Amino acid sequence: MANVSGSGRDGFGSRFGVIAAIAGSAVGLGNIWRFPYVAGENGGGAFLLLYVGCVLAIGIPVMMSELIIGRRAQSYAFGSFKKLAPGKPWTIIGALGIVSAFVILAFYSTVAGWTLEYIVQSLTGAFHGKTSAEFKTTFEGFISGSWWPLIWQMVFMFLTAIIVYMGVQKGIEKWSKILMPMLLVLIIVLAVRSLTLPGGMEGLKFFIYPDFSKITWDVVLKAMGQAAFSLSIGMGALITYGSYIPKNNKLSSTAFQITIADTGMAILAGLIVFPAIFSYHINPTEGPGLAFIVFPTIFSQMPGGDIFAVFFFFLLAIASLTSTISVLEVVVAFASEELKITRKKATIIGSLAITFVGVFCTLSFGVMSDVKIFGKTIFDLFDYSSANILLPLGALLIVLFTGWFLGKKNVRDELSNGSLLKVRLFGAFLFIVRFIAPVVIVFVFLKSLGIINF
Ligand code: PFF
Numbered sequence: 137m138a139n140v141s142g143s144g145r146d147g148f149g150s151r152f153g154v155i156a157a158i159a160g161s162a163v164g165l166g167n168i169w170r171f172p173y174v175a176g177e178n179g180g181g182a183f184l185l186l187y188v189g190c191v192l193a194i195g196i197p198v199m200m201s202e203l204i205i206g207r208r209a210q211s212y213a214f215g216s217f218k219k220l221a222p223g224k225p226w227t228i229i230g231a232l233g234i235v236s237a238f239v240i241l242a243f244y245s246t247v248a249g250w251t252l253e254y255i256v257q258s259l260t261g262a263f264h265g266k267t268s269a270e271f272k273t274t275f276e277g278f279i280s281g282s283w284w285p286l287i288w289q290m291v292f293m294f295l296t297a298i299i300v301y302m303g304v305q306k307g308i309e310k311w312s313k314i315l316m317p318m319l320l321v322l323i324i325v326l327a328v329r330s331l332t333l334p335g336g337m338e339g340l341k342f343f344i345y346p347d348f349s350k351i352t353w354d355v356v357l358k359a360m361g362q363a364a365f366s367l368s369i370g371m372g373a374l375i376t377y378g379s380y381i382p383k384n385n386k387l388s389s390t391a392f393q394i395t396i397a398d399t400g401m402a403i404l405a406g407l408i409v410f411p412a413i414f415s416y417h418i419n420p421t422e423g424p425g426l427a428f429i430v431f432p433t434i435f436s437q438m439p440g441g442d443i444f445a446v447f448f449f450f451l452l453a454i455a456s457l458t459s460t461i462s463v464l465e466v467v468v469a470f471a472s473e474e475l476k477i478t479r480k481k482a483t484i485i486g487s488l489a490i491t492f493v494g495v496f497c498t499l500s501f502g503v504m505s506d507v508k509i510f511g512k513t514i515f516d517l518f519d520y521s522s523a524n525i526l527l528p529l530g531a532l533l534i535v536l537f538t539g540w541f542l543g544k545k546n547v548r549d550e551l552s553n554g555s556l557l558k559v560r561l562f563g564a565f566l567f568i569v570r571f572i573a574p575v576v577i578v579f580v581f582l583k584s585l586g587i588i589n590f
Contacts, residue, residue: 148380155393156313158368158377160458162398163316165247166366168323168452169427170523171402172409174362176420179350180342180410184403186351186359191367191399193576194360197568198369198531199391201538204550206378207387208542212469213372216379221541229533230470233372236526237466240371242494243518244463245296248456249288249498250428251449253278258435258445268416268433275428280502289498290491292453296460297487300468301480312458319451320401322444327407329438336411342420343410357584360577361524367398370527370534373462376469384553388565408434424519464490532577539570 148154175183209216214230221227257263266274279285330336364370381387409430413420416433420426431448435441464487471482496504500513509517538547544566552559582588 148382151382151385152313153309154377154381154385154390155397156316157309157380157458158374158390158394159316159397160309160312160455161368161373161377161462162366162394162459163319163401164455164459165244165251165452166362166459167398167401168405168455169247169424170519171362171366172405172430173422173424173426174358175343175406176409176413176426177423178355178358179347180420181344181346182348182350183355183359184343184406185346186356187363187402188399190360190363190576191395193568194528194531194573195363195367195369196391196395197565197573198364198534199367199374199395200388200551200565201534201569202369202372202374203378203381203387203391204538204547205534205542206375207381207383208546208550209375210379212376212379212473213466214470215473216372216375217537221537224541226533226537226541229530229537230372232526232530232533233370233466234470236371236522236530237373237463238490238493239518239522239526240365241293241296241460241463241467241490243497243515243522244456244460245289245293245491245494246285246498246501246515247424248292248453248460249285249290250279251453251456252288252291253284254428254432254449255446255453258432258442258449261442263432263436263442263445266432266436268418268429271429271432271436272418272422272425275425279425280505282499282502285498285501286495289494292456292460293487293491293494295457296464297483299457299461300464300487301483303479309458312454315451315454316458318447319455320404322448322451323401323404323408326434326444326448327404330408330411330415330434333411333415335415339409339411339414340407342414343406353580353583356580357524357528360528360580364527364531365523366402367395368459368462370530371463371466372530372534373466376465377462384556386553386557388551388559424515528577528581532574535569535573535577539566539574 148157205216205220209219211219213233214227217226217230331340368374381390409427412430412434418430418433422429432445435445438444467486468479468482471477471486472479497515497518500507500515505513507514512520547566548559548562551562
């Protein structure tokens with residue numbers, strides 16, 4: 137998908153290309169780093185249950201809506217609303233998306249940078265024979281430093297920018313078609329390994345057995361936020377991707393397949409992390425460092441662990457890259473189309489600005505750890521507010537637009553590919569985007585903020 141500016145549009149070649157690119161955006165640190173740490177902090181099994189509920193009630197309808205909007209308008213997020221609703225304030229969704237993209241990429245690149253450090257560490261055999269306590273100390277020492285975390289963050293942003301700058305996403309997608317299935321295989325192997333560790337079953341129980349007493353509205357909000365974050369919905373990244381989908385692609389199947397793949401990856405990550413946590417006596421509420429303590433511990437205790445470690449962190453870095461590309465694209469498409477600067481300039485300015493903000497996220501584990509806004513470090517604030525506020529808000533506006541503004545005929549037309557396909561359950565879809573998804577999002581917002589109480 138090299139060309140994002142209206143004319144001479146470059147679509148996804150094959151059906152598999154569509155799936156690979158959207159899945160590339162969806163599968164990333166959200167599944168393997170964020171999901172386990174948020175689930176660990178919010179009750180394990182209870183969180184999983186709520187998470188799956190949010191994926192079904194909000195994730196699938198919003199993803200379908202974004203693909204419908206993008207393919208209908210043949211434009212990126214901001215432009216799509218301008219085209220489909222000229223003169224109306226719906227472009228606010230596009231503007232909100234730019235803010236979300238900025239905030240997400242600023243902290244995401246910090247963590248993506250950590251994966252690069254861990255590739256190097258695993259290459260140099262630094263994982264040998266250490267205990268989980270030692271990994272925790274090493275990790276904390278690393279992230280609180282000022283230089284390396286920043287250097288890796290910048291390297292990662294540079295890689296993202298260079299791909300967007302050269303418009304070679306297609307090349308990346310070709311590679312990720314091979315690399316992402318490899319990540320899946322590796323993750324399955326690791327899940328088997330972890331589940332068979334002594335004491336692993338305790339962890340499995342924690343992860344899948346819902347303890348209903350753990351459910352609070354705050355936990356529901358975090359499950360909803362994690363679902364939005366993991367599926368890449370709510371900021372218009374999938375509107376852009378939707379505009380590249382061939383007219384004969386069945387959008388509903390695409391959305392279902394991506395959702396299953398993404399949710400499957402998160403659950404598999406949980407099946408690795410939680411048994412290992414219980415087996416190695418790691419604290420499930422460790423926070424953002426969780427994956428960077430658990431995975432190295434698993435590798436250090438496993439035959440051939442060094443090689444697994446190199447592969448794992450390499451594939452995780454690639455998975456992160458296919459996600460960050462889709463986030464930067466939102467900013468670049470907006471800047472080049474709306475501010476009328478060249479795509480190259482937009483990429484350079486956009487990524488420099490994001491990197492600048494990102495520096496504060498990275499330093500908030502070290503020299504800036506005392507800087508707190510609303511009681512949170514800068515990293516935590518960005519992580520929290522993007523997933524739990526910005527994306528669900530974007531998702532809300534997107535379903536409202538699709539359900540109430542886009543028009544039944546247009547929606548049906550996109551879902552049926554111009555009446556070529558039979559659309560099953562159209563009434564149900566419309567009901568969900570009009571009522572269920574918006575009501576759930578608003579309700580969760582109001583309850584978790586304590587605005588309404590019964
Ligand atoms: N879905 C990505 C992940 O799980 O790592 C993160 C992400 C990408 C969020 C793109 C939002 C987005 F628009």
